[in-house]
Amino acid sequence: MHPRTAGPYTLLSVLGIGALGRVHLARTQKGERIAVRVIRGEFAADPRFRGRLREEVDIVARVRSPRVAAVLDADVDADVPWLATEYVPAPSLAVLLSRCGPLSVDGVRRLGVELAEALAAIHDAGAVHRDLKPANVLVPAAGLRVVDVGIVRAAAASPLTRGGGLIGAAGYLAPEQLLNGPGEPASDVFALGGVLLHAATWRAPFGTGDVAAVLHRVLRVGPDLRGLAPGLVPVVAACLHPDPARRPAPREVRAALAAPATPPTLADEIPAQRTAAVHTSEGAAARVAASDLGPS
Numbered sequence: 001m002h003p004r005t006a007g008p009y010t011l012l013s014v015l016g017i018g019a020l021g022r023v024h025l026a027r028t029q030k031g032e033r034i035a036v037r038v039i040r041g042e043f044a045a046d047p048r049f050r051g052r053l054r055e056e057v058d059i060v061a062r063v064r065s066p067r068v069a070a071v072l073d074a075d076v077d078a079d080v081p082w083l084a085t086e087y088v089p090a091p092s093l094a095v096l097l098s099r100c101g102p103l104s105v106d107g108v109r110r111l112g113v114e115l116a117e118a119l120a121a122i123h124d125a126g127a128v129h130r131d132l133k134p135a136n137v138l139v140p141a142a143g144l145r146v147v148d149v150g151i152v153r154a155a156a157a158s159p160l161t162r163g164g165g166l167i168g169a170a171g172y173l174a175p176e177q178l179l180n181g182p183g184e185p186a187s188d189v190f191a192l193g194g195v196l197l198h199a200a201t202w203r204a205p206f207g208t209g210d211v212a213a214v215l216h217r218v219l220r221v222g223p224d225l226r227g228l229a230p231g232l233v234p235v236v237a238a239c240l241h242p243d244p245a246r247r248p249a250p251r252e253v254r255a256a257l258a259a260p261a262t263p264p265t266l267a268d269e270i271p272a273q274r275t276a277a278v279h280t281s282e283g284a285a286a287r288v289a290a291s292d293l294g295p296s
Contacts, residue, residue: 006078006082007075009027011025053081064121068121089140096139108196115196116192117250130153130182133191153182176244190244
């Protein structure tokens with residue numbers, strides 16, 4: 001039996017199921033819709049996970065940006081911990097790209113501008129996303145929203161995930177995350193470069209296949225930039241540099257990509273198929289975006 005409430009919120013339906021638990025569409029006492037992540041019991045039983053989640057919630061709650069889904073409330077000490085965030089009724093970038101194909105050069109520029117704005121706000125608050133990927137980018141008409149900030153770091157604190165596999169999405173994790181731990185602000189910039197490369201070419205940034213092969217390419221081979229428009233190559237290549245110290249800051253990425261030709265919002269670049277994607281059932285549209293860990 002799944003819970004019907006989380007704190008003061010009524011759980012209405014399941015939006016998605018990830019490694020950490022279920023994400024529910026919920027209703028506040030005033031009738032507003034929010035998203036509530038209810039943590040799996042196995043994680044809830046681990047005090048190290050709870051401690052790290054508490055730290056992450058405190059940090060992520062400081063993020064204030066129209067590009068990031070805000071943390072609204074949480075109870076890490078409840079018998080069943082939960083986290084409430086803004087509900088964004090929109091498909092993920094992963095869904096849109098799978099249905100509509102790659103973006104134009106101007107669309108990739110706009111995507112980069114909006115993601116760089118999101119990362120700048122996250123880093124200014126002292127947070128790091130650590131799992132930026134197309135599935136964690138929602139695309140409402142008013143401009144994209146980044147979700148699931150900091151979730152990976154909390155998961156990494158638990159013995160349920162330590163040593164038990166990859167924490168994050170292969171091909172978007174930076175080399176230093178694979179070698180040394182959960183990552184740093186520059187690791188988010190690496191992921192940003194991977195998202196832009198995928199959006200521009202419709203290819204996984206470091207190819208597909210066995211996870212070990214993908215990780216080898218990240219660590220030893222580098223990205224495949226074929227098919228990327230010449231005007232995008234310098235900034236994408238800089239974001240994907242193996243040395244985090246040589247990657248640009250988010251504001252530098254924004255400055256490099258901003259141009260008069262970019263559309264007002266990323267949604268303006270999505271073809272007519274976007275309407276069909278938005279009007280699929282809310283559960284289906286959000287299911288990809290609600291994933292905690294794993295491939296995009």
